[in-house]
Amino acid sequence: xxxxxxxxxxxxxxxxxxxxxxxxxxxxxxxxxxxxxxxxxxxxxxxxxxxxxxxxxxxxxxxxxxxxxxxxxxxxxxxxxxxxxxxxxxxxxxxxxxxxxxxxxxxxxxxxxxxxxxxxxxxxxxxxxxxxxxxxxxxxxxxxxxxxxxxxxxxxxxxxxxxxxxxxxxxxxxxxxxxxxxxxxxxxxxxxxxxxxxxxxxxxxxxxxxxxxxxxxxxxxxxxxxxxxxxxxxxxxxxxxxxxxxxxxxxxxxxxxxxxxxxxxxxxxxxxxxxxxxxxxxxxxxxxxxxxxxxxxxxxxxxxxxxxxxxxxxxxxxxxxxxxxxxxxxxxxxxxxxxxxxxxxxxxxxxxxxxxxxxxxxxxxxxxxxxxxxxxxx
Ligand code: NCD
Ligand code: ZN
Ligand code: ZN
Numbered sequence: 001x002x003x004x005x006x007x008x009x010x011x012x013x014x015x016x017x018x019x020x021x022x023x024x025x026x027x028x029x030x031x032x033x034x035x036x037x038x039x040x041x042x043x044x045x046x047x048x049x050x051x052x053x054x055x056x057x058x059x060x061x062x063x064x065x066x067x068x069x070x071x072x073x074x075x076x077x078x079x080x081x082x083x084x085x086x087x088x089x090x091x092x093x094x095x096x097x098x099x100x101x102x103x104x105x106x107x108x109x110x111x112x113x114x115x116x117x118x119x120x121x122x123x124x125x126x127x128x129x130x131x132x133x134x135x136x137x138x139x140x141x142x143x144x145x146x147x148x149x150x151x152x153x154x155x156x157x158x159x160x161x162x163x164x165x166x167x168x169x170x171x172x173x174x175x176x177x178x179x180x181x182x183x184x185x186x187x188x189x190x191x192x193x194x195x196x197x198x199x200x201x202x203x204x205x206x207x208x209x210x211x212x213x214x215x216x217x218x219x220x221x222x223x224x225x226x227x228x229x230x231x232x233x234x235x236x237x238x239x240x241x242x243x244x245x246x247x248x249x250x251x252x253x254x255x256x257x258x259x260x261x262x263x264x265x266x267x268x269x270x271x272x273x274x275x276x277x278x279x280x281x282x283x284x285x286x287x288x289x290x291x292x293x294x295x296x297x298x299x300x301x302x303x304x305x306x307x308x309x310x311x312x313x314x315x316x317x318x319x320x321x322x323x324x325x326x327x328x329x330x331x332x333x334x335x336x337x338x339x340x341x342x343x344x345x346x347x348x349x350x351x352x353x354x355x356x357x358x359x360x361x362x363x364x365x366x367x368x369x370x371x372x373x374x375x376x377x378x
Contacts (some may be wrong), residue, residue: 012104022316023345030297031268031343032115033152033177033201033247034216035125036062036093045252045329047088051368053250053327054091054353057269058311058344059293062091062300063115066098067126073098075109081371082113089368090354091155094303095153100374104141112148115301115373116175118152121159122240124224125251132162134351139170149373150175150199150300155184156225162182162196162298173197175300178249179356180206180225190192191241192204199300202236202249204271205334207278209233217334220259221252240284244300246271246292252330266328270321270335276342302373308351312365316344325358 036050041162045053064085066072079095085093087327097106097114107117119138120128130138142151150173155202160176164187167174169315179185179200188200205223210230214221221227230242236243248271248371251264277285318341323332354362 001112007369022314024286024313024315026058026286026311027268027294028305028311028347028349029272029293030061030063030301030303030305031059031248031250031271031293032063032175032245032297032301033065033203033303034062034250034268035065035067035252035264037068037252038088039081044254044257044285046091046363047085047093049297049327049329050250050252051089051091051093052360052363053266053268055347055349055360056327056344056358058272058313058347059268060091060347060349061094061303061305062268063094063096063124063303066096066118067120067124067128069126071098071126071128072096073100073103074106074126078110078113085309086370087366089370090360090363090365091169091349091368093303093368094369094371094373098128099138100128100130101138107141107145111149111371112375114149116150117142119154119273120151121155121163122224124154125253132159132181135162135166136169137321139166139172140298143170143172149172150303152177154178154224156180156184160187164196167191167196167198171197174199174329175244176200177247178203178206178225179222179236179243180228183225185235185239187241198205199244199296201245203247203249204244204274205265206251207236207246208274209334213334219262220265220332220334221250222232222258222263224263237283240288243292244296244355246275250328252328254330255332258332266326266330266332269326269328269332270338270345272313273319273340273342274335274338276315277340280315280341303371304374306350308348310348311344312346312348313342314345315342317341319343
């Protein structure tokens, strides 16, 4: 077995030399968009099940969203959430803060504890939908407090346009989450070219599924933004070099809840095998995975990962994604029964092997760390 150390352009040559039996070593991956539901809806996921799923999928660092049942909009609620996470996590976890425009005085109290501010401009899971008229005051207050940390937005179509207008005025760093359509991405690319301080992420489900799959999957293919047309998916792939991150938007709901009206699908355990399959199909290369899932998320959100944390993936192993093998508490994936090529073999956290061949080796509750943003010099 040949192990290849990967984190530069150098690796592509190495991959060819090693042939199909290559075992690659990558830095631990960062997922900057997950919903662990803890506290409040731990029947869907909790800190332990969610971070175990993360490790199993090769993600050693994740950033957790604030749309809990009681949204994380005060320092007190954030502190309570951090305290709960501390004793339960097995991977490293950082947090975002939420706002509907009525908690601006909380911003200075939390800026050393969060990786960004999340705003919801379209209807989705949770109670954080904001009125667009509040955008300007929220942006100004956040920018005054901590300009370098991004504001993340769930903003589709018209909402995206409203956000970009405010970015033009304030020059605040913004990350546009889960971009799914040609129109929205084309707009973002144009604004990026004109040097607006924006980054964007795409999800694996928007890269690998279309509205056709939504019909087949029924409730299990329902998420926000919805699955798009083939032309939209093709446009995302065509412009992958200009996309900053892949974010799973791991958004667990139970099977029973999915039969009612809930939006969101799981993703932590399927992101990497899907991307590795795309590498196998020559639709991207391993350097792209490192860029999209390590270096860019680290840079955009200011999160550092441990140098002794890495994962090993075997590009030559094919397997079928099975619901019963998932660690996410809700136990299902829209990619169930998909044949993928490329498997996580080992996960090493701070020098210690924690996962091997789909099994937790050392996943003691509390062995993950709460992470905080690196302070900015300015
Ligand atoms: C997410 C959730 O369930 O928390 N759902 C979704 O469909 N993406 C919320 C979100 O990211 O919009
Ligand atoms: Zn969203
Ligand atoms: Zn989300």
